[in-house]
Amino acid sequence: MKFVSRCVLVWLLALTGYAESATEAQCQTVRIGVVDWTDLHVVNGIAKSLLEQLGYRVELSNQPATPEVFSQMQQRNIDVFMGYWTPAMVEVAAPFYGPQDVSTLTANLDEALWTLAVPDYVYEQGVHDFADIARFSDKFEGRIYGLEKGSSGNAAILEMISSNAFGLKDFKLIETSERLMLAQVNGRVRKGEWIVFMGWKPHPMNQQFAMRYLDGGDQYFGPDYGKATVNTSIRKGLEQECPNLARFFSNLTFKAAIEEEIMQKTSNEFVPVDRAVRMWMHRNPAQVSAWLSGVKTLTGQPVDAQMMADEMEVTFGR
Structure with missing residues (x-):
């Protein structure tokens, strides 16, 4: 009987893991809102590079301005926006936050002005x-x-x-x-x-x-x-439907020095965003590890942050 009970327990745990993986698989395409700001291109580039390493597919949804981003989030066409500046954008965002179609997940930068x-x-x-x-x-x-x-x-x-x-x-x-x-x-x-x-x-x-x-x-x-705080906004239901993604974006916080170092590469040295963020992450595996703490791959596997940081540079060579 003990053997049977153990088998049942193993089966239930496996079934639970499968169910979580199947649920997360429904979130395999991540749609990130974009406005043409240099700082936002950098943080979006970091998110995109890491998510692709985790097995997700990323779509960057370009919009002319922030009201259009929030409108698309309200319609569930965009999942995440990492450029909600407060208090500056509170009035712009209010019509979309009011019905609870959009919410703030975390503050990703508190050194802005x-x-x-x-x-x-x-x-x-x-x-x-x-x-x-x-x-x-x-x-x-x-x-x-x-x-x-x-x-x-x-x-x-x-x-x-x-x-x-x-x-x-x-x-x-x-x-x-x-x-x-x-x-x-x-x-x-x-x-x-x-x-x-x-x-x-x-x-x-x-x-x-x-x-x-x-x-x-x-x-x-x-x-x-x-003085401003930059926040990560998410569409309604993302935390419940895609808990691994929610954990990832909750972890994804920045320092002004990080963003400016990468922006210097993209703006003044004309390094493509994807290359610049990967080069930076390769040199800063401890930060990559912090961003990926408690995060799993799309298929539910644990993440080796050091290996991911190493692979960032392998993609482009030295």
Whole structure:
């Protein structure tokens, strides 16, 4: 009887493992939301490289702005978004969080900030505060350079303009992509021309340009130069349907130094994102191990983090 009981126990454990594996297999395609931000490309690249090593298939779903990402999550077309900045995006996200179609899984970075910035030579000539911008309207050509349409940063700038905060009623917001905005900054800095633009950390712009963040924008971007937390959002049901994925994304937290080191490779040394993140992970197996703590492969097997880190470099060679 003891032998039979043990056999039954083994069978039940095997059946349970099979059921968990079968359930997780239904989650084998992971759809990650993308907006064209350098920092988001890096963290998405880290997630994609690790998930593929675990046996998952990853789809990066490009969207024009954050409202579209949250809308697609609400419709269950996107599973995860690792670029929800708070408090800056709370108002944008509220309609999708309200019905509980989208929720926050974890904070993945707590060292972020964003607010208006200028080149250091502009700062040295008297632009220290939001209240200084309008005094130099001619030098700025009446323009403030923002991000893509729908950005919460743009919404804050438009609110300042429409309410004539800081005397900005005659200014125009230039809505464009991060890449094109930074091309404008680069071009004007080379010529010593004036520009005021959306700046943030982490981002390699902080090493690429000698720039200063402006005081006085607390009402619109928050205190301490728009100090922010970046969060990982998930669609409704992901934690229950795909617990291994939920564990993985809960583990996937970052330091600004990690992101900026990889972004330096992608932005200024033109290393492709997938290569840059794999090179970094190969050199930092302890961090890979932390990200994969308690995580299994798609088929339910334990993970050898050191082996995965080694394989990152094997993929590309030295």
